[in-house]
Amino acid sequence: MATTDAGLASDAHEQPGHGHSDHGHGDHDHPSYLAHHFDTPEQQFDSGKLGMWLFLVTEVLFFSGMFCAYAIFRSWRPEVFEGCSQFLNTKLGAINTGVLLFSSFTMAWGVRCAQKEQHKLLTVMLATTLSCATVFLGVKAIEYSHKWHLGLLPAGLFSYDPSNPHPVGGPNYLAYICAPFVLITIGVAIWLVVSFLRGAKFQLECAKPLMVVCLCFFVGVGLGTILESGGDAGHHEDDHAVVASADGVAAEHGEEHSHGEAEEHAEHEAPTAAAVVTLPAAGAMTDDSADLAVLERLASDSTNTGLQDELAARKAQSERSGGGILYDVSDDASATVASAPENVLRPSRAGVFFSIYYCMTGIHAIHILAGIGVMVWLLVRSIRMDFNRNYFGPVDYVGLYWHIVDMIWIYLFPLMYLIR
Amino acid sequence: MSAHENAQEGYDFAHPLPLPLLAGTFLVLTLLTVLTVAQASFNFGSLDVLIVMVIATIKAVLVGAIFMHLAWDKPFNIICFIGSFVFVGLFIMATLFDSRQTAKDSIPVTDDAVVSAPAEL
Numbered sequence: 001m002a003t004t005d006a007g008l009a010s011d012a013h014e015q016p017g018h019g020h021s022d023h024g025h026g027d028h029d030h031p032s033y034l035a036h037h038f039d040t041p042e043q044q045f046d047s048g049k050l051g052m053w054l055f056l057v058t059e060v061l062f063f064s065g066m067f068c069a070y071a072i073f074r075s076w077r078p079e080v081f082e083g084c085s086q087f088l089n090t091k092l093g094a095i096n097t098g099v100l101l102f103s104s105f106t107m108a109w110g111v112r113c114a115q116k117e118q119h120k121l122l123t124v125m126l127a128t129t130l131s132c133a134t135v136f137l138g139v140k141a142i143e144y145s146h147k148w149h150l151g152l153l154p155a156g157l158f159s160y161d162p163s164n165p166h167p168v169g170g171p172n173y174l175a176y177i178c179a180p181f182v183l184i185t186i187g188v189a190i191w192l193v194v195s196f197l198r199g200a201k202f203q204l205e206c207a208k209p210l211m212v213v214c215l216c217f218f219v220g221v222g223l224g225t226i227l228e229s230g231g232d233a234g235h236h237e238d239d240h241a242v243v244a245s246a247d248g249v250a251a252e253h254g255e256e257h258s259h260g261e262a263e264e265h266a267e268h269e270a271p272t273a274a275a276v277v278t279l280p281a282a283g284a285m286t287d288d289s290a291d292l293a294v295l296e297r298l299a300s301d302s303t304n305t306g307l308q309d310e311l312a313a314r315k316a317q318s319e320r321s322g323g324g325i326l327y328d329v330s331d332d333a334s335a336t337v338a339s340a341p342e343n344v345l346r347p348s349r350a351g352v353f354f355s356i357y358y359c360m361t362g363i364h365a366i367h368i369l370a371g372i373g374v375m376v377w378l379l380v381r382s383i384r385m386d387f388n389r390n391y392f393g394p395v396d397y398v399g400l401y402w403h404i405v406d407m408i409w410i411y412l413f414p415l416m417y418l419i420r
Numbered sequence: 421m422s423a424h425e426n427a428q429e430g431y432d433f434a435h436p437l438p439l440p441l442l443a444g445t446f447l448v449l450t451l452l453t454v455l456t457v458a459q460a461s462f463n464f465g466s467l468d469v470l471i472v473m474v475i476a477t478i479k480a481v482l483v484g485a486i487f488m489h490l491a492w493d494k495p496f497n498i499i500c501f502i503g504s505f506v507f508v509g510l511f512i513m514a515t516l517f518d519s520r521q522t523a524k525d526s527i528p529v530t531d532d533a534v535v536s537a538p539a540e541l
Contacts, residue, residue, distance in 0.1 A: 039430065040429065040430020040431065041430060041431055042430040042431070042433040043430060045433065046494065049493075049494075049497065050494075050496070050497060053500050053501055054500060056501065056504075057500055057501060057503070057504040060504040060505065060508060061504060061507065061508065061511075064507075064508040064511055064512065067508070067512065068511060068512045068515050071512050071515075071516055072515060072516060072519045075516060075519070075520070076519070090457065090460070094453065094457050097453050098450060098453060101446060101449045101450060101453065102446065104446075104449075104483060104487050105442060105443070105445070105446035105487070107487070108437070108442050108445075108486075108487040109439065109442055111436075111489075112436040112442070115434035115435070115436040116434075116436050389432060389434045390431050390433075390434070392434060396489075399487075399488075400488055403487045403488045404488075406483060406487075407479075407480045407483050407484065410476050410479045410480055410483070411473075411476050411480070413453075413456075414456050414460075414472040414473075414475070414476055415472070418456065418457065418460040418472060419468075420460060
């Protein structure tokens with residue numbers, strides 16, 4: 001393919017070509033970036049582009065297998081998808097969608113820069129796109145490690161326990177995910193310092209944007225931590241509140257209800273129900289009914305939906321502790337998870353949702369990693385000023401790849417995160 | 421591409437897109453993302469999936485037509501790409517019909533305890 005004398009490349013078609021004379025070409029009009037088996041740069045570009053489109057077709061078909069698995073399991077068990085989707089943090093997903101869209105924009109801008117021979121701006125655009133990619137991965141690292149910590153794992157490993165949602169101990173997954181990125185960042189930092197000390201200008205030019213790109217991963221981790229802990233603080237509080245007041249509600253509504261229900265269905269699901277009935281009665285643990293009465297009075301105002309939801313959550317919790325978790329006894333349609341408790345978090349079923357989730361988002365993340373790899377290559381070539389108005393194919397092709405990765409996320413985000 | 425008449429043939433074929441068009445596309449895409457997230461707080465019943473997929477498809481068409489330059493691309497490339505989606509549609513539809521005809525659910529049900537999710541996470 002192209003040779004490296006990029007500084008001359010844009011006007012190279014006015015000079016004799018380099019290094020092709022032994023092929024017996026008439027080498028006039030054969031610039032250095034034009035492979036010898038192509039007549040014109042346009043022909044070279046179109047061939048490459050057709051190849052890229054065919055590759056993208058295989059990518060679409062490849063992902064369609066996973067979308068098909070998704071469609072089948074969702075049509076079988078919509079309630080499992082609805083229930084498990086509540087565990088995905090919409091804020092993180094939405095932020096990542098925005099980050100990817102922005103990176104698509106900068107990539108498209110980068111293609112424009114390559115076509116217009118704005119070398120500096122092209123480098124900036126590629127570095128920005130790369131930074132967005134690492135921010136995306138950083139946020140993803142938070143999402144994954146948080147779920148692994150909770151035990152929200154693929155089928156077979158799924159071990160989430162709602163009565164102990166934050167198990168203590170266990171490996172620090174975030175550290176494991178971050179470790180390779182820390183190593184790479186340290187490596188790039190050393191490279192930056194060494195090239196600065198040795199006065200290697202070109203290497204320094206490459207290392208600077210790459211350093212920013214590496215650091216952006218940790219920006220993503222920070223962003224994810226803030227958003228996740230923002231949601232989490234509320235969640236923790238909620239947990240404690242629910243546990244503390246499970247008693248009061250149970251005494252009033254939960255107990256007869258839930259025990260009745262459990263016994264009524266004992267014949268259908270004898271082993272589980274029997275196990276449940278032996279649990280200590282709800283309310284045996286704490287007594288905190290005073291603030292609950294206040295809450296209930298406040299919630300009787302129909303506009304106060306927040307409190308009503310909280311009450312519904314407490315009821316659900318008390319039913320759980322009272323042993324009535326097999327069947328939904330509330331008639332509140334907005335309690336989406338509670339409305340389909342039978343199958344939602346049966347580990348063998350919830351695990352299937354998370355298998356699909358990890359498979360689809362994981363392979364998408366691998367595509368991001370691959371995109372980062374090729375874009376680093378583009379970045380180096382762009383600093384070398386390889387691209388010009390007749391030779392911008394590589395930027396365009398990688399751009400196409402990057403846009404399709406974005407396109408897949410456009411479908412993944414609502415299908416995974418926004419199920420009601 | 422062929423608009424550059426006085427250029428040497430096969431050269432100067434680049435077609436850089438105007439920056440306002442790219443920026444405008446990005447803005448529209450962002451707005452559509454906000455719309456998707458916002459509509460999730462309303463209940464449209466069984467139309468949910470349809471609405472979400474229509475918005476996602478509008479976004480995908482914008483990305484394809486403008487960012488991926490398909491609107492100005494060679495027809496053959498467009499046919500290849502659109503064709504892949506046609507086959508994906510066939511594949512998923514046929515598999516769904518088949519799975520409904522044959523089996524309801526083949527996930528092995530172990531007697532694992534039923535647990536329900538916290539109300540909010």
